[in-house]
Amino acid sequence: xxxxxxxxxxxxIHGMSVEGYRHRRQGRPCQxxxxxxxxxxxAVLAVADGxxxxxxxxxxxxxxxELATEHxxxxxxxxxxxxxxxxxxxxxxxxxxxxREVFLDRTGPDAAxxxxxxxxVVLARGWLGHLSLGDGFVVLRAGTEDxxxxxxxxxxxxxxxxxxxxxxxxxxxxxxxxxxTDCVSDQxxxxxxxxxxxxxxxxxxxxxxxxxxPNTSFAEAVFRSLDVxxxxxxxxxxxxxxxxxxxxxxxxxxxxxxxxxAVLKARP
Amino acid sequence: xxxxxxxxLPAEYADIEFENNAQRLPLVLCLDISSSMxxxxxxxxxxxxxxxxxxxxxxxxxxxxVEVAVVTFGGQGVxxxxxxxxxxxxxxxxxxxxxxxxxxxxxxxxxxxxxxxxLELSMNIVAARKAELRASGLQYYRPQICLVTDGLPTDATxxxxxxxxxxxxxxxxxxxxxxxxxxxxxxxxxxDRGEQVLRSFAPKFNARLQGFPFRELLQMMSAxxxxxxxxxxDEVFEKIFSxxxxxxxxxxx
Numbered sequence: 063x064x065x066x067x068x069x070x071x072x073x074x075i076h077g078m079s080v081e082g083y084r085h086r087r088q089g090r091p092c093q094x095x096x097x098x099x100x101x102x103x104x105a106v107l108a109v110a111d112g113x114x115x116x117x118x119x120x121x122x123x124x125x126x127x128e129l130a131t132e133h134x135x136x137x138x139x140x141x142x143x144x145x146x147x148x149x150x151x152x153x154x155x156x157x158x159x160x161x162r163e164v165f166l167d168r169t170g171p172d173a174a175x176x177x178x179x180x181x182x183v184v185l186a187r188g189w190l191g192h193l194s195l196g197d198g199f200v201v202l203r204a205g206t207e208d209x210x211x212x213x214x215x216x217x218x219x220x221x222x223x224x225x226x227x228x229x230x231x232x233x234x235x236x237x238x239x240x241x242x243t244d245c246v247s248d249q250x251x252x253x254x255x256x257x258x259x260x261x262x263x264x265x266x267x268x269x270x271x272x273x274x275x276p277n278t279s280f281a282e283a284v285f286r287s288l289d290v291x292x293x294x295x296x297x298x299x300x301x302x303x304x305x306x307x308x309x310x311x312x313x314x315x316x317x318x319x320x321x322x323x324a325v326l327k328a329r330p
Numbered sequence: 331x332x333x334x335x336x337x338x339l340p341a342e343y344a345d346i347e348f349e350n351n352a353q354r355l356p357l358v359l360c361l362d363i364s365s366s367m368x369x370x371x372x373x374x375x376x377x378x379x380x381x382x383x384x385x386x387x388x389x390x391x392x393x394x395x396v397e398v399a400v401v402t403f404g405g406q407g408v409x410x411x412x413x414x415x416x417x418x419x420x421x422x423x424x425x426x427x428x429x430x431x432x433x434x435x436x437x438x439x440x441x442x443x444x445x446x447x448x449l450e451l452s453m454n455i456v457a458a459r460k461a462e463l464r465a466s467g468l469q470y471y472r473p474q475i476c477l478v479t480d481g482l483p484t485d486a487t488x489x490x491x492x493x494x495x496x497x498x499x500x501x502x503x504x505x506x507x508x509x510x511x512x513x514x515x516x517x518x519x520x521x522d523r524g525e526q527v528l529r530s531f532a533p534k535f536n537a538r539l540q541g542f543p544f545r546e547l548l549q550m551m552s553a554x555x556x557x558x559x560x561x562x563x564d565e566v567f568e569k570i571f572s573x574x575x576x577x578x579x580x581x582x583x
Contacts, residue, residue, distance in 0.1 A: 083391050084560060114560040224508075225472050228561065263351045268467035279347040287342050301340040308339050309390055314352045316391030316559060 071100040073185060075107065076294045077322030080303055082260060083312040093120045093178075094258050094318040097127035104138040105185040106131045109198055109320045111258035113177035113231055122176030125165060126232055130182045133160040138184045138191070145188050150245035154184070154193040158241055165232055177231035181256055185324065190246040190254070192216050195237055196229040199262065201276045202246065203253030203285055203325075211285075213276035215266065216244055229259070252326040253285045261306075261321060263314035288325045352394045355471040355555055356426055356459045358452045362479035363404035367439035371480070371518060371542045378544035379434035385552065386429040393430035395471075396555050399455055400425065403448035405440035407486065410455060426459050445483040446494045449501075449531070452477075456510050471558045473510040476551055478544075480518035482527060498530050511535065511554070511567065517542050534568065537575045550574040 068075070081092035093112030098105065108130035112119025137157040141149070161180070169176045179196025192200055200216040219230070219242040230240040257265055265281065266274045284305075287298055305311065306319045339346065363372060387393055400411040410417045410425040413433045417425055427433075456473045463470050485491040505512060514528035516538040528536040539547075550570060557566045 084556060115563040115566065225470065263353065264346075264348060267349055268351055270465065270467050272464065272467040277347070277349070279345060283343045283346050298342075301342050304340045305343045310339055310348060312390045313394040314348065314350075316395075 068100055070102070071105050072326055073100070073105050073324040074288055074294070074327050075100070075105060075322070075324040076288055076299070076302075077107075077109075077256070077320070078299070078303060078306070079109075079258075079318060079320040080306045082318040083316040085318060091120045092318045093123055094260065094320040095120070095123035095127045096256070096320050096322040097131045098322065098324075099131040099135050101135050101139050103186060104135060105324065106135045106138065106182065107185070107254065107256050107322050107324060108134070108180065108182045109256045109258055109322050110181070111179045111196065111198060111260070111318070111320070114317070116175050116177045118172070118175040119177055122165075122169070122178040122232070125168060125176065126161070126178045126180045129161045129164050130157075130180060133157045133164070134182050134184050134191075134193075138186055143187065145247055147245040147247070150189055150191045151243040154182075154191045154243045155238075155241065157182075158193055158195070159238070162232055162237060169233070173233045177233045179229060179258065180232055181258070183254055183256055185254065188247060188249070190248075190251055192242075192244040192246070194219055194242050195232060195240055197221075197259040197262070199257055199259075199266065201255040201257075201265065201281055202248075202251050203255075203281065204248050204250040210278075211282065213278055213281040215274055215276050216246070218242060218274075253281075253288075254324045255281065255284060256320075256322045258318070258320045260315050260317035260319035261311070264311050284321060284323055285325055288323055291328060350394070351468055353469040353471060353559075354463055355392075355396045355558055356399070356456055356463075356473035357396050357551060357555060358399045358401055358456060358473070358475045359551075360401045360403075360448050360452045360475055360477045361437070362443060362445070362481060363402045363437050363439050363441075364443045364481060364484075365404070365440050366443075366481050366518070367404070369439070372437055372439040374542045375544050376434070376437055378548055379437075381545065382548035382552070383432055383434050385549075386432065389429075389552070391559065392552060392555055394428065395559060396429040397426040397459070398429055398432045399427070399459075400435055401448050401452050401455070402435075402437060403444045404442070405438060407441070408444050408447045408451050410451060411435045424459060424462065425455055442486060442488040443479065443481045443484040444486065445477070445479055445481075445527075446491075446497055449475075449477060449497055453500075453504065453510070472508060474513065474551060474554060474558070475510050476513045476515065476547070477528070477531065478515045478517060478547065479524070479528070480516065480520050482521070482524050494527055494531075501531055505532075511558075513551070513554075513571070515539060515547060517544075535571050537571070539575070546574060
């Protein structure tokens with residue numbers, strides 16, 4: 063499996079991680095990371111959030127997304143036409159197992175210092191696979207109702223604790239138990255957005271009962287700016303950075319922020 | 331708000347609508363305003379509260395996340411304040427105010443030291459606030475309660491009492507279950523016995539400080555709030571606290 067020219071994938075993919083207000087004030091690096099890769103048959107997108115309390119978590123999040131794009135793409139390329147949900151979820155778990163094994167091997171006895179969450183989406187022909195460990199989240203754009211584009215939050219793993227800043231990491235001993243997987247085989251999906259929890263308050267709304275749903279105005283705006291045909295311009299790139307660093311988003315959450323998005327290029 | 335961040339959204343994102351659903355961090359200041367605090371100490375406390383409020387307003391990340399409630403024990407017995415406003419006992423109003431809207435009360439020193447009852451009220455308002463936040467679907471960090479006193483617990487007639495013993499198992503359970511972090515700080519001329527009481531309330535986070543360093547104390551609470559937002563481990567809180575105890579600035583951590 064080798065990565066191919068992005069012009070050959072039906073998806074336009076763009077995103078970034080930016081340091082949050084607190085890290086900026088303390089002169090600390092961004093502990094979020096994101097990466098993507100495209101092959102002949104699939105595109106893989108990954109985001110990770112290094113644990114704020116761990117000394118080398120910025121390396122951990124980078125290593126996690128790098129390994130995830132490589133291993134998920136390899137597993138998926140070997141079975142691109144798999145459509146059965148159960149088989150896809152197995153494939154995702156196998157790829158996760160590969161990633162975790164290499165991650166623990168590379169980080170050695172100090173693995174816990176590299177603690178990070180991981181959220182991965184595999185875009186294949188006819189199916190979309192989603193695997194998440196920790197508090198990252200994924201929003202899909204699919205379908206239209208009364209002329210309005212519809213957005214869907216994929217189910218997330220169960221919360222690990224009463225407090226929102228506590229979660230499960232790739233290095234947690236029982237990580238595999240907390241992994242959540244999904245297979246979506248809706249041909250109408252034409253937009254995918256992955257994020258770490260730094261954007262949870264901006265990108266998601268909560269009902270009184272605590273149920274989460276996409277903030278439609280946020281999803282619309284971040285997909286719309288990537289729907290513009292052709293390569294992503296420098297000014298579009300800077301615009302997203304300015305959004306992610308804005309006071310408006312910082313007031314909601316001062317953590318690092320990551321937004322990785324993909325839209326289907328207009329069909330000819 | 332002061333920050334290095336762009337205050338406005340780029341034009342292409344200007345139509346995004348945000349709900350105010352920042353994760354909340356309830357913070358209770360449980361303050362001794364009994365008669366022994368009269369004079370310079372209460373003035374120092376009022377000044378420190380005013381200055382801390384300005385700093386909170388200027389902190390982009392804390393100002394929308396921290397929610398401040400003030401509980402006092404002294405002249406009015408045990409009382410909860412919603413910002414500058416003294417709440418009637420049992421008033422169906424939450425004493426918590428978002429930090430960006432918080433204004434400090436003007437405190438006057440008088441009366442007795444109903445420390446046990448004040449801590450019980452603090453725990454009750456934290457539990458009630460958590461329930462409210464859950465009911466409105468808002469997430470929260472582990473709350474912080476900061477007890478500050480220069481004396482020993484008394485009853486309503488001003489006589490020393492052992493009623494505080496009833497709190498010890500309750501506080502141990504609550505802290506063990508990570509329902510909140512309790513800081514118990516002795517100031518002024520607090521005695522050895524007073525210090526023992528604080529140690530039994532908050533075995534990890536207790537201190538006996540010279541004078542009335544309320545500024546540093548409130549800055550330490552902000553530093554802890556920051557650490558909480560960051561998801562820091564217990565060792566970070568202990569480090570912040572030990573630096574504070576040696577009266578080095580908390581923000582050095």
